[in-house]
Amino acid sequence: MNIHEYQSKQVLKSFGVNVPNGKPAFSVEEAVAAAKEIGTSVVVVKAQIHAGGRGKAGGVKLAHNLDEVEQFAKELLGKVLVTKQTGPAGKKVNRLLIESGADIAKEYYLSFVVDRQTAKVVMMASTEGGMEIEKVAAETPEKIFKEYIDPVIGLAPFQTSRMAYKLGLPKPAIRPAQKLMSCLYNAFIGKDCSLAEINPMVLTKDNDVMALDAKLNFDDSALYRHPDIVELRDETEEDPKELEAAAADLNYVNLGGDVACMVNGAGLAMATVDILKYFGGDPANFLDVGGDSNPEKIAKAFNIMLEGGQSKGIFVNIFGGINRCDQVAEGVIAAAKIVSEDGKSMPVPVVVRLEGTNAEKGREILKNTPIKNVIMAPTMEGGAEQIVKLVNEAKA
């Protein structure tokens, strides 16, 4: 789960991380009032969307007086910001962060993630702040420093000290930097983060160290123990179909195309998207219905795929392991009752491939209750090829 920058900073502040004085604003009036309250000669007006690259896209503005704050707030609120991470559709700005300006001497990078290989939390820092860390890793990997953290000991003072000296911070800034690192680590552990990233972490001209930007991602599996974090969720930042699917316990990712698929198991679901593309289709989604696919859940999945007329065809690819093909077949019939007026047809072609547990029984059920537009596929390969062909024909 992701949250906004201003929310991340509020969480980090509660762990003692040094962040600039700032307030969120949902309107131009609130923006001006916040700037007045902050009262510094320069304030920063920052668009709040769940994507990076905002600065380059014109989503971060320096205001030197209240008139400028008003002007920038008007300009940014409601604007669709297209950044490197939003995709071409961009994201609409509904919230701003108004923040005191900082007197920057130098920018750094600091983050915590879980390293898969060592199964440890790793602290990463670099002297190349404000840049994309992927680019730094690719071009000048020697400028990235790492400290692996023993989960029993936690982040040790010798590690934060070693890191601060490696970054070449001036002597008076060593302790503030160490404090920021350990407070950030405590937030990472305390809130079950999957990423805590400060880019840039800045050294100010009076040798203070602070988090100028902040990004926290959380481990979805651990949200049950952080109800305060769940409350920070901004659903307007998420795909409505993905939200609906999540509420129905379906694993769905919208891929934007028009050939939909419904699959059991994440691996097979990814592979099904791939095979649709292989045959020249434009995949609409990734959809894993999971192991307990009762008819109601299958019907819900059909609803989501068909919503808004996105899907011009659907490939049902099931290998029955724990879930049984007969239940999936019942689900297809239940779905037809909901999505069609006559209760026994599908609005778009649906190619069904059933294999594994109770496959025969499933095929039998669909044979005995014919539904218009539902076609049985003899093999997975044949089914994928057929649905792409049908969708392309319908488009031509």
Add this chain to the structure above:
Amino acid sequence: MGILVNKDTKVIVQGITGKQATFHTMQMLAYGTKIVAGVTPGKAGQTVDGKDKDGNEVKVPVFNTVKDAVDATGANASVIYVPARFAADSIMEAIDAELDVVVCITEHIPVLDMVKVRRYLEGKKTRLIGPNCPGILTTDECKLGIIPGYIHKKGHVGVISRSGTLTYEATFQLTAAGIGQTTAIGIGGDPVKGTDFIDALKLFKDDPDTLAVLMIGEIGGNAEEDAAKWIKENMPDKPVAAFISGRQAPPGKRMGHAGAIISGGKGTAADKIKALNAVGIDVADTVAHIGDTVVKTLKKAGIYEKCHTC
């Protein structure tokens, strides 16, 4: 032969009185697995009843703790079906009881809990498989987990996979092509886990019955790249075929599995396929070509006849 588990493995089921666990206990018994005990705190004295593969009644005794179950039965392996918020603790209880093999099926265990589990594993004898995996099955001998047994036929190919359903799909294709299997091991879809590709490859390398290996990977992390390098340096005599899912996955999106995510441009299918191809490993073009790709690999190595067992 096969790896890690066989007909003599004595298994306990943690969380045995849960609905899914009871169902799969029956399935495991029916496959021939020696289930000697179950564990659910507070339910000691109960039994879970099923039938073994010959149709004989089996009463599996339930204990309060893993230690009690091991002391009473001499079990050396465990399979865990405990809900996510308690699962990490259950894994550590099994490690503490010095079991040889522990399989954790549970999905959605918090990553930082698994970081602790991995630390706890250091210096211990246990081999942990999973979490978020379908388990392990040695053909016609024993299965721990939820893999449907009937699709497996005895043979000489080892299967390692990050995905449950793809394990079944691939095994189904192998069996249909007449290529039997030694052991299929699902290592799981989580980013932090007990066993990774190289760990499983090492075991297959030392198994005289396994003549070739099928690896099924997916986006996220770089375990497939590491495995490619390891295979080139350490296992020249056993051919490997592979499949990678997620070629079309967009960056930054989690594709069902917690570990299936391209982050910071790293962990793409293209990189993995390139690394595997670079060491001479054939990667199936699509999920429908996994069986064909294995057959091609076996023929190239001159062991197709030997591996054509069913």
